[in-house]
Structures are given as C-alpha cells and as structure tokens.
Amino acid sequence: MARIERSSSALSVNPLKAGQPVGGTLATLGFRGAMPLLHGAQGCTAFGKVYFVRHFNEPVPLQSSAVDPMSGVLGADDNVTSALATICQKSAPALITVMTTGLSETEGTDIHRLVRAFRSAHPEHAATAIAAVNTPDFLGTLESGYAETVKALIDALVPGAESAGTRPGSAPRRVNVLPSSALSPGDAEAVTELVEAFGLEPVLIPDLGASMDGHLAEQDFSPVTTDGTPVEALAGCGDAAATLVIGASLHAAADRLRERTGVPDYRFDHLMGLPATDRLVTALCEIAGRDQPPQRIRRHRRQLQDALLDTHAVLSGTRVGIAAESDLLKALATLLYDTGAEVTTPVAPDRAAVLSELPTETVYVGDLETLERQGRADGVELLLGSGHAVATAQRLGVPILQCGYPIWERVGLHTRPRVGYRGSRDTLFELANLLLEHREHTGGVRPYRSRYRSALTA
Secondary structure (H helix, E strand, C coil), X not given: CCEEEECCCCCCCCCCCCCHHHHHHHHHCCECCEEEEEECCHHXXXXXXXXXXXXXXXXXXXXXXXXXXXXXXXXXXXXXXXXXXXXXHHHCCCEEEEEECHHHHHHCCCHHHHHHHHHXXXXXXXXXXXXXXXXXXCCCCHHHHXXXXXXXXXXXXXXXXXXXXXXXXXEEEEEXXXXXXXXCHHHHHHHHHHHHCCCCEEEECCCHHHHCCCCCXXXXXXXXXXXXXXXXHHHHHHHEEEEEEECHHHHHHHHHHHHHHCCCEEEECCCCCHHHHHHHHHHHHHHHCCCCCCHHHHHHHHHHHHHHHHHHHHHCCCEEEEXXXXXXXXXXXXXXXXXXXXXXXXXXXXXXXXXXXXXXXXXXXCCHHHHHHHHHHHCCCEEEECHHHHHHHHHHCCCEEECCCCCCCCCCHHHCCCCHHHHHHHHHHHHHHHHHHHHHHHCCCCCCCCCCHHHHHC
C-alpha cells in the first residue's frame, strides 16, 4: 500500500488541478444537444471555455449566469432563472446542466431550489431536461466535478426501474458504460468498439468519443453540442444487461445507478495494461454469453504481449514522474509498473482512496512544483503529464508524454486511445521511443542499475 504525502506548502506555486466546474462542463459535453451553465461570474465561464476550446480545437458551448459584484452581494437567484429562460428560448437544448462556482457557493445559493422554481414558472420549457449540481471550485478537482455531475444527471434523468416498468436484462444487448474523466474521446471510442466487437450495444454516459472527437457537423453552426449520448437514452438504463464502470471516481455514481435500476455492474479502476484489459474482456464474455473473445481481440492481446517484450529493455528500471488526476495516475502508474519501470514521483492534485493502491512507495498530493522538486531529488528520467508540465520537463532535462487535461501546444492528442490492448501497446511504443530519441539526441546512456543493488549496499 502506497503512503500518501501531502504537500506542506502554504500556496500552489505551479498549479496542477483544475476546478470542479471544469469537470462538470466536461461531463455535460458528452451529451447530444447539451448546454452547460455556470452560476457565477463571467470570468469563471470564460476560463472554462478557453480551457476546452484550446484543448479540443473545437467550438465549446458554455453559458454563464453573469453574476456581477452587486448581485453577488444582494442575491443572484434571478440570474439563474433568467439565464435558463434565455437559453431555452434561443437554443432549445435537450439538456442544461446548472453548476455552481466558488462565488455562488460562497453566497449560499440553493441551486436545486432555483431549478425547481424555474420549472414551476416556465412549464413551456418542460421538453428541456435540467440537472443541478454543486461544484464549488474551492473543493475537489476536475475529476470530482465530473463525477458529481454524472451522479446528478443519473438522479435527474434515470427513472427507477419499478416506476418506469423496466427490468434488468430486458434489452440483453444493451450495456451501460460509465467512463471517468480519465478517458479521453479517443479512449471512449476505443471502449465503444471493444464492446461492439462482442455483439453488444454500449451506451456511454457521457460519450465524449461521439461529441468531442473532432468532426465536421452537418450544420454550419450549433449553439449546443452536436453529438454524444442522447438524453432519452438514459431512460432505458434499467433495461440493460449490465453496467461497466471505468474509474474509481465514479463509484458513487455507479451506486446510484444500481440503486435506481437494479442492473448489475462490473467495476474497473482503469483499462490500461494487460491484466486490466483482460478483466474487461472476461466481463464482456460473461455478459455476451461467449466462451472466448473474438479472434481479432485475441490477436490484439498477443500484440500487447509482444509490445511488453519489445519495450521492456528500454523502460525497465526507468525512473518516472507522473502528474495527473487519481484515476489516470493509477492507470499510467500500473502500466509502467508492468514494464518494470520505477514510478518514483507520482503526484496527484487531491487525495483519493485509489491513490493508496498505486504500485509505488509514496504518492505526493501537490502541484507541479512538487513534481519538479521531488522529481529532481528522485532523478526522474521521464515525465507524464498535461501540457502544463512541459516546462517542468524542460527544466529537468527529460522527455514528457503529454496526457490528461489540458494539452494546448499539440493537436489531436485527445483522439489518441491509450486504453485496451491496442491503446496500451501504442502508449508503450510512444514511451520507449521518447526515451530512445532523448538518449540519441543528448548522447546520454542510462546507467545500468542492478536489481540487487539495494541488497548489496544494505
């Protein structure tokens, strides 16, 4: 069990985490015809919009209740109801997710009461689904904001099986999938293809692989998301044969979905590496009633086995630093551990239960300054992190694999899958090639470290 060490710094010098409203916005973007609405100042919304526009290189719908200093003091309840009415009239979205920010939470806004009041005052907008969620940005991270929003959407849009007349398994080919924020649009698309290979029909909640994969829409302009999971698909969650939960951060949302529908679920902390993907494939065989997976899936597994052999000599013994949210951190650390690499400096922006399960001695809860300071002390040779960690890698003089949020100086990395047999294989090749290229250009040769070194020096 890993020991969790929290940074004692009085301030964040080089921040790693993004706030919960950003995570809530990301979850909302995975639904068709959706519009995220932040109840806060315009600057809060502007930050989130720029954050995702630069990451995805796509237009991102996002609205604000535009709380100004005066309404922030005297009360901004009317801002929410007027914003909802305006959005419904002008854009007619299928879904609006109303999220709080640090400003509205400090004011003490009861966002759920405001949504109920809007429903009573404007029955003409009943066709638009509305979900309210508390996402103060002074607590939690992008990952927890995403998870809270998924849970709120299940509360608002998934009917109980007994009231809806549904029953588990009445649509035996359907499989609910809850992907955490650690899965990029490319990862979501890879999961969809893997489930479909077993003759099943996956419904991702939410589906960033359909909405934020980077595609030209038929219409020239849309004020809402152009694709993703249809809102009406959530009404049929109780008919599915099973639910796949990918990411420990979604366990509370998965509990709520199981309580409402009675559908059994299979839970996975991540889908990177051979053992993790094997567990998913085994579950899919059970759900589909198959003795073994399809031939092409078995071939993909053999390809990953070969990649582990090919990259072992390069990655084994390499000292690695990782800065990421807990679900992604667990996935990357496990994949590297399987190759023989030493994850000496894992850094997470906030504490989470899954961090204690990482295959490393210590996990640091801090920021990118923690990564740089501790990484220099640990002698890291490779970094994994978002685009914000590039400068850290440059100062340490080591290569970096960019992953997570945000990535601003590279195009299309969010469409590159890193999960499953093929995604894990390609990630291993990319890591090994980064090290080989770095050593070739710097003329450096990594010193050999005997596995018996600690025993000999003891």
